[in-house]
Amino acid sequence: MIIAERKPIKELLEMLAGHDKVLLVGCKGCVTVCNAGGVKEVGVLASALRIARRRQGRPIEIDEMTLDRQCEPEFISWLEEPIREKGYTAIMSAACSVGPQYIAERFDKVAVMPALNTKFIGGTLEHEVWAEFCRACGNCGIHNFGGLCPITRCSKGLLHGPCAGSSGGKCEVRPEVDCIWHLIYTRMKNLGQVEKLKALKPAKDWSSYWSGGVRRVVREDLTL
Amino acid sequence: MSENFEPRIVAFCCQYCSYAAADLAGSMRLSYPPNVKVVLVPCTGRVDPLHILRTIEDGADGVCVAGCLEGDCHFLEGNFKARKRVAYVQRILNEAGVEDARVRMFNIAASDGPGFAEAARMMTETIRALGPNPLSTKTEKMTEEL
Ligand code: SF4
Ligand code: SF4
Numbered sequence: 445m446i447i448a449e450r451k452p453i454k455e456l457l458e459m460l461a462g463h464d465k466v467l468l469v470g471c472k473g474c475v476t477v478c479n480a481g482g483v484k485e486v487g488v489l490a491s492a493l494r495i496a497r498r499r500q501g502r503p504i505e506i507d508e509m510t511l512d513r514q515c516e517p518e519f520i521s522w523l524e525e526p527i528r529e530k531g532y533t534a535i536m537s538a539a540c541s542v543g544p545q546y547i548a549e550r551f552d553k554v555a556v557m558p559a560l561n562t563k564f565i566g567g568t569l570e571h572e573v574w575a576e577f578c579r580a581c582g583n584c585g586i587h588n589f590g591g592l593c594p595i596t597r598c599s600k601g602l603l604h605g606p607c608a609g610s611s612g613g614k615c616e617v618r619p620e621v622d623c624i625w626h627l628i629y630t631r632m633k634n635l636g637q638v639e640k641l642k643a644l645k646p647a648k649d650w651s652s653y654w655s656g657g658v659r660r661v662v663r664e665d666l667t668l
Numbered sequence: 669m670s671e672n673f674e675p676r677i678v679a680f681c682c683q684y685c686s687y688a689a690a691d692l693a694g695s696m697r698l699s700y701p702p703n704v705k706v707v708l709v710p711c712t713g714r715v716d717p718l719h720i721l722r723t724i725e726d727g728a729d730g731v732c733v734a735g736c737l738e739g740d741c742h743f744l745e746g747n748f749k750a751r752k753r754v755a756y757v758q759r760i761l762n763e764a765g766v767e768d769a770r771v772r773m774f775n776i777a778a779s780d781g782p783g784f785a786e787a788a789r790m791m792t793e794t795i796r797a798l799g800p801n802p803l804s805t806k807t808e809k810m811t812e813e814l
Contacts, residue, residue, distance in 0.1 A: 453763035484718065488760070491721040496764035498725075498803045 445474035445567070446540040447574045448481060448560040450489065456536070457496055459557040460504065463534040467526060468493075468559065469547070470510035471539035478574055480560050481538030483510045489538065489559060507532070514543025520550055527551055582652030582659060588645065590631035595648070597624035603645055605629075675795035677704045677730040678723050679788075680715045682746070685736035685778045692781035693788075700785035701792040704732070711735070712773075713746025720757045720771055727804045730795040734774040734787065747775060767798055 460466060468490050476482030490506040497504040509526065511519045514537060523535070534555040537544035540562040548556040564576035578584075579596045586593045595601050599617035606625035609616025615623040632638050681687040687708050693700060709715055712735035723731050733754050735747035751773050758768035772794070774787045 453760070484716070487718045488721060491718060491725055492760045492764050495721065495725055495761070495766060495803060499765040 445477055445565070447478045447563045447566040447576075448475050448540050449478075449563055450480055450485065450538070451559060451561055453492055453496055456489075456493060456557075456559060457500075460493065460497075460534065460536070463504065463555065464502070465505045465530070465532050466534045466536055467507050467509060467523070467530070467532045468536045468538060469514065469523065469543070470508070471512075471514040471537075471543055472510055473513045473515065473539070475539055475560060476510075479572065483508075486510055486538055511539075511543075514539035514546060517546060517550075520546045523547065523551070527554060580653070581648070581650070583649065585648075588640070589628045590635060590637070592624055592628050592631065594624050594628060597622075603648060605641065673796065673800055675703045675729040675792055675800075676727070677732065677788075677791055677795060678728045679704050679706050679732045679734055679791075680709050680712065680719065681706050681734045682712045682736060682742075683708060683710050684742040685740065686734035686774065686776040686784060688778035689734075689776045689780050689784040692779070693784045694781075696781045698781055698785040700788040703792045703795075704788045711741065711743045711746035712750035713741070713743055715750055715753065717753050717757045717760070720754070721760065724761070724766065724770065724801065725803065727801055729798075729801045729804075730770045730772070730791055732772050732774055732787070732791050734776055734784075737775045737777050740777065766802060769794055769798060770801070 468486055470476070470481045470483060470486035472482060475485075479485055486508045490508050494504060494506055507526070507530065509523070511522055513519050526532070527535070532554055534557060535544075535547050535551070536557050536559045537547055538559040540560065541558055544556050544558045565578045565580055566574045566576045569575050576596055578593060581595055594603055598606075599615050599621065600607055602625065606623060606629070607616070610623040610626055613623055613626045615621040629638070629641070632641055679686075679690075681690055687706065690706050712733050715733050720731050720733070733750050735741060735750055738747060741747045754771055754773040757771050761771065762768050772791060774791075776783045776787060
């Protein structure tokens with residue numbers, strides 16, 4: 445899922461300067477799971493912002509609403525009525541940054557701002573701890589590495605074995621991070637496939653990541 | 669700060685320990701400041717950051733969350749969760765420009781009536797020193813200005 449994290453209140457206050465009536469919109473998808481932008485976090489953030497603005501002597505009215513998903517235009521439509529009726533001057537989106545972009549494209553009279561920093565595509569390591577697992581390079585090759593991704597999970601993105609900093613299974617860049625090459629090697633050994641790692645791999649073709657402008661996926665058979 | 673400022677403090681007390689301690693303090697006829705208004709919760713683990721923030725937003729000068737002694741929680745670790753949440757709310761309040769000392773966690777055994785009275789005194793003193801909730805003063809000031 446997409447892992448996100450709330451921006452510092454100070455930064456959000458700067459964005460909200462000059463706005464006195466705002467809708468804070470959460471999302472019930474990924475950001476609910478990583479506790480960044482679900483119903484509860486929206487409540488806490490709205491309260492924190494109201495407190496901060498009263499403290500600054502310029503109270504702000506913040507309504508709260510959490511959409512089923514903000515990465516679907518269909519759900520963004522639910523904002524039409526409140527935006528029309530309530531006279532918000534800004535919408536602050538607590539979703540991954542797909543949400544605020546959809547909102548910005550749909551409503552041309554209101555300012556739109558992100559409440560979160562979208563961090564990465566990741567998974568849960570333990571309760572309330574998430575890590576990055578995939579960089580969405582667009583051409584997955586993890587079968588060459590025992591099913592583990594060195595592009596994302598090796599701090600240096602090495603494709604031909606560990607650097608000299610691998611120590612005790614940990615990465616030299618940050619001691620709490622597993623050296624993925626240690627894990628890849630161990631796994632390949634268990635699979636009896638260490639030899640496979642010795643094959644020289646061509647330089648990673650990043651065109652699936654960079655080139656051709658905004659990437660798209662189309663399922664012709666399912667389009668309407 | 670006004671001379672006759674009487675802090676309004678809301679204490680979320682768990683049913684099994686600190687609420688019982690508050691009760692006991694009463695039956696022991698111990699005197700403690702009447703500023704602390706007790707809200708009974710089944711466990712401090714039920715206290716959500718939002719409860720605390722809204723209490724501050726609605727004008728309380730201080731909030732305490734009072735649970736069982738560590739290791740004695742009836743629900744095993746509700747009080748540890750509460751401690752972390754209190755710390756989280758303190759960080760948010762700091763970010764929002766409100767003194768974090770307005771929110772505090774206590775651990776009081778059910779049998780410790782005097783402990784509850786002492787915590788109530790301590791919290792009242794802290795808040796008295798800090799002065800009224802800056803949100804209510806600001807609002808008052810603004811209404812005066814209008
Ligand atoms: S190889 Fe590319 S697509 Fe596969 S996990 Fe790594 S970054 Fe993601
Ligand atoms: S220690 Fe391991 S994970 Fe870290 S940079 Fe070197 S090879 Fe990559």
